Amino acid sequence: xxxxxxxxxxxKAKIAHKRWVKRADHLISGLPVDKEFIPLExxxxxxxxxxxxxxxxxxxxxxxxxxxxEIEHHHDDVHDMYGEIYKLYFxxxxxxxxxxxxxxxxxKKVTEKDKDKAKSYFRQLKQSSEELLALLDKLEVASQxxxxxxxxxxx
Numbered sequence: 001x002x003x004x005x006x007x008x009x010x011x012k013a014k015i016a017h018k019r020w021v022k023r024a025d026h027l028i029s030g031l032p033v034d035k036e037f038i039p040l041e042x043x044x045x046x047x048x049x050x051x052x053x054x055x056x057x058x059x060x061x062x063x064x065x066x067x068x069x070e071i072e073h074h075h076d077d078v079h080d081m082y083g084e085i086y087k088l089y090f091x092x093x094x095x096x097x098x099x100x101x102x103x104x105x106x107x108k109k110v111t112e113k114d115k116d117k118a119k120s121y122f123r124q125l126k127q128s129s130e131e132l133l134a135l136l137d138k139l140e141v142a143s144q145x146x147x148x149x150x151x152x153x154x155x
Contacts, residue, residue, distance in 0.1 A: 001057055006143040009054050014136050016046030021129050024082055027089060028118045040086060042079040051075060058139070063146050067139045074132035081125035088114045088121075 023038045042048045051072060058064040091108050110118075 003143055003146065007140055009050060010136055010140055013047050013050035014133060017132065020045050020047060024085065024125065025122065028085060028122050038082065040079065040083055042076055047075065061150060063142050063150060064139055067135055067142060071132055071135045074128045074135065077128040078125050078132065081121045081128065084121045085118045088118050
């Protein structure tokens with residue numbers, strides 16, 4: 001893994017995360033959204049795929065380990081908040097496996113109270129997202145200062 005690889009892939013992950021957040025915002029704003037573009041599972045979104053592949057590699061580097069841990073924490077928070085929003089907008093069947101819950105995508109009547117709750121959850125989601133993006137900036141700076149030996153030997 002080169003410094004250039006880290007920066008390029010981190011930038012792609014940032015873009016994927018920003019798109020995901022924008023789609024979640026569209027949902028609570030009443031715009032039509034395809035649920036496939038805002039997956040519930042933290043490992044299924046574009047950012048999660050980066051985090052659990054290259055991010056896992058970066059966790060082995062001492063210079064970036066703590067940053068990746070914090071990024072993962074905020075990424076989980078983002079998905080937790082989105083899960084709460086999802087429950088307000090869509091029917092989540094009881095007593096079924098998670099997979100069948102995700103595959104069941106029936107809209108439900110959303111009250112003004114539900115919309116207000118969704119906006120509150122989204123504010124929390126947005127805050128965690130902003131912290132995640134700030135940590136990605138830190139990750140980029142840290143990777144720019146790593147030596148070749150650090151990258152090669154994972155120290």
